Every structure is written in C-alpha cells, then in structure tokens.
Amino acid sequence: MRRTSLLxxxxxxxxxxxxxxxxxxxxxTSVSSASTGASGFSSPDAIAVSASDVWVANVIGNSVAEFxxxxxxxxxxxxxxxxGFHRPEGIAVNGSHVWVTNSNQDLDAxxxxxxxxxxxxxxxxxxxxxxxxxxxxxRPADHLVEPGPIAICGSHVWVVNDNATANxxxxxxxxxxxxxxxxxxxxxxxxxxxxxxxxxxxxxxxRSDVWLTNLYGPYDSKSSVxxxxxxxxxxxxxVKAQKKDPPDPVSVDGSHVxxxxxxxxxxSVxxxxxxxxxxxxxIKxxxxHFNGLSGIAAQGSHVWVTNSGALASRGNTxSVxxxxxxxxxxxxxIKxxxxGFxxxxxxxxxxxxxWVLNFDxxxxxxxxxxxxxxxxR
Numbered sequence: 001m002r003r004t005s006l007l008x009x010x011x012x013x014x015x016x017x018x019x020x021x022x023x024x025x026x027x028x029t030s031v032s033s034a035s036t037g038a039s040g041f042s043s044p045d046a047i048a049v050s051a052s053d054v055w056v057a058n059v060i061g062n063s064v065a066e067f068x069x070x071x072x073x074x075x076x077x078x079x080x081x082x083x084g085f086h087r088p089e090g091i092a093v094n095g096s097h098v099w100v101t102n103s104n105q106d107l108d109a110x111x112x113x114x115x116x117x118x119x120x121x122x123x124x125x126x127x128x129x130x131x132x133x134x135x136x137x138x139r140p141a142d143h144l145v146e147p148g149p150i151a152i153c154g155s156h157v158w159v160v161n162d163n164a165t166a167n168x169x170x171x172x173x174x175x176x177x178x179x180x181x182x183x184x185x186x187x188x189x190x191x192x193x194x195x196x197x198x199x200x201x202x203x204x205x206x207r208s209d210v211w212l213t214n215l216y217g218p219y220d221s222k223s224s225v226x227x228x229x230x231x232x233x234x235x236x237x238x239v240k241a242q243k244k245d246p247p248d249p250v251s252v253d254g255s256h257v258x259x260x261x262x263x264x265x266x267x268s269v270x271x272x273x274x275x276x277x278x279x280x281x282x283i284k285x286x287x288x289h290f291n292g293l294s295g296i297a298a299q300g301s302h303v304w305v306t307n308s309g310a311l312a313s314r315g316n317t318x319s320v321x322x323x324x325x326x327x328x329x330x331x332x333x334i335k336x337x338x339x340g341f342x343x344x345x346x347x348x349x350x351x352x353x354x355w356v357l358n359f360d361x362x363x364x365x366x367x368x369x370x371x372x373x374x375x376x377r
Contacts, residue, residue, distance in 0.1 A: 040065030253298035
C-alpha cells in the first residue's frame with residue numbers, strides 16, 4: 001500500500017523519513033474535486049488480485065477500479081455514493097468478497113462534525129461478481145480509526161487502524177480489528193501495547209498465522225514483528241528487529257517470512273523462518289540495488305521487491321528486484337523502459353503473473369523470466 005499523505009500516530013513518526021524523499025508519500029487535499037478517468041486510475045493506492053480480476057483502490061478518485069485478469073481491460077469503475085468510499089487505501093479480495101478500507105486524511109478535521117469518525121473511518125464490502133455494494137461497516141463497536149492495511153485468509157479479515165494511538169479519545173487503543181469474512185461481524189479487537197502491537201505498520205495473513213510489523217516493540221523501543229494465531233488471535237511470538245529501522249512490507253510463502261525495511265537508511269530484506277521466527281538472513285548486497293522498498297511478494301522460488309526510488313542518489317529508481325527464495329541471491333533487476341514503472345509500490349504474485357502497482361498504471365510481468373506481459377494504463 002502506497003503512503004498517500006502525512007499521517008499521524010505511528011506512521012507520522014515514519015513520515016519525516018518518507019516525506020524527505022519525495023517519493024513514497026503524496027499529499028493532496030483537493031479530494032472532493034478529484035475524479036477517476038477513463039483509464040480507471042486516480043492515484044491508485046492498493047491492489048488485490050483474484051482468479052478473474054485485478055482490483056485497485058484509488059485514494060484520490062474515491063473509487064475502486066476492476067480490470068480483467070486475462071486481458072487487462074477495464075471492467076468497471078465503482079464509485080457510487082452509497083459505497084462510502086473516502087480515500088480508500090487498502091483493498092483485499094477473498095472469493096466473492098472485496099474489502100476496501102476508507103480513511104479520513106484531513107488531519108485537522110478528523111473526528112469533527114465535518115468528518116465524523118463513524119462516517120469517514122469505515123470498511124466497504126463489495127460483491128466481487130458484479131461490483132455491487134454488500135455493506136458499509138462503521139459500527140462504533142468496531143473501533144475503526146482510519147483503517148488502512150487489510151489482509152484476508154479463510155473466514156478472517158484483519159484491519160490495521162493507522163492512527164489508533166493518535167485518536168485515542170474515540171478509540172481507546174484499538175490497533176487491530178478482526179472481522180468475520182462471511183457477514184462482516186466483529187470477531188475481536190486487539191489493543192495497542194499488548195502482544196507487542198505498538199505502532200502497527202503492515203500485515204499479511206495465512207491460514208495459520210497473521211504477521212504484523214511494528215514501529216515499536218518490547219525490546220528497548222526497537223521495532224518488532226508480531227505473529228498471531230489466525231484461528232484464535234493468541235500470541236505466537238514477538239520477533240525483535242535486528243536494528244531500530246522499522247520493518248514495513250511483509251510477505252509469507254510456505255516456511256519463509258520476508259520483510260522489507262527501507263526507512264531510516266536501511267534498504268534491506270529480512271528473511272525469517274516461519275515455523276520458529278528465527279532469523280535466516282538479512283539481504284542487503286550492493287548488487288540488489290534496493291532503493292525505497294515499498295512492496296514485497298513471495299511465491300515459490302521467487303521473491304520480488306519494488307524499488308520506488310526513495311533516494312535518487314542511490315540509483316535504481318523505478319524497478320523491481322527479484323531474489324532467489326532459497327538462497328536470497330539476486331536473480332535479476334527488472335527495469336526496462338517498456339515496463340512502465342513509475343513509483344512502483346504494491347506488488348502481488350498470482351498464478352504465473354506478477355502485478356506491480358504504479359502511480360498511474362499497473363505493470364503485469366511473467367513470473368518465470370520477468371518479461372513484460374502488458375502495462376495497463
């Protein structure tokens with residue numbers, strides 16, 4: 001998920017490092033006048049892929065665009081008033097359900113009569129078959145406070161409250177919300193400073209575990225990674241970060257957990273053993289040319305990392321680094337001009353394809369050799 005504006009709470013502390021690059025955050029206050037063009041893109045912020053469709057959340061356009069997986073053609077742009085989209089910055093799909101998180105980024109007005117939390121902090125559920133509205137979830141009991149990153153696996157939906165700490169007046173300290181995928185009902189709430197959940201940044205989920213990256217941790221204020229049992233919500237373990245550099249994007253495939261770190265000067269990938277949480281390796285070879293790691297995806301023998309170009313002086317801007325999942329060694333740097341990379345952020349591996357979300361397009365690649373399939377504009 002792309003950083004779209006200057007946030008408060010956990011992400012505000014990351015903001016100083018991010019905004020100084022001019023690459024990962026995009027501040028735009030003129031939301032009401034924005035529209036989604038014929039291409040379906042209007043500051044796309046997050047991407048999800050199903051067997052038949054690619055779904056994109058447009059944070060400025062207040063819409064969701066659906067594309068055909070096979071052809072890349074635009075199916076529809078979803079932006080009905082009833083859908084309640086407001087700066088949607090997280091999206092996930094599971095079977096016939098598409099889930100979109102809506103946040104309020106007008107910082108000064110957050111929680112006021114103009115932007116009430118109950119209206120502008122919500123989750124929209126769509127029917128994946130036809131794009132119709134299923135429900136808008138904004139119950140006070142759910143304690144949604146600027147929901148952002150979202151992950152689904154099985155019958156569980158997990159949502160990170162981006163600014164739970166800053167908005168403690170209205171939402172004590174609920175940092176993670178778990179919902180039922182079948183009906184949107186509340187399963188449980190997770191409090192900040194419990195189970196190492198402190199300054200949540202990102203997450204991913206499998207059928208057995210939920211992995212969450214934290215700005216803080218119980219180890220001398222160093223960053224950490226929390227692993228929860230996906231069925232019970234109980235703590236499995238807290239993994240201490242090797243350095244104070246905060247982890248951000250996270251991906252799990254089989255027995256490996258891959259975590260990208262880019263802020264505060266790091267630019268590296270950490271590999272953990274998914275069964276034990278132990279460190280396998282930290283990958284930061286000069287040849288990897290990591291630069292502004294924004295997204296990470298792993299599937300089979302491949303790991304892909306997007307380089308958004310946070311530090312132009314380091315070169316290798318607008319590219320994707322592919323690693324060997326077994327050894328951590330470099331496979332290739334993908335950055336042909338025809339690939340159309342433009343501040344690449346999210347990356348999703350699905351089937352034999354790799355989908356990379358850019359600032360104004362989607363690049364579809366062949367997983368086997370990194371060759372270009374198409375650029376969807």
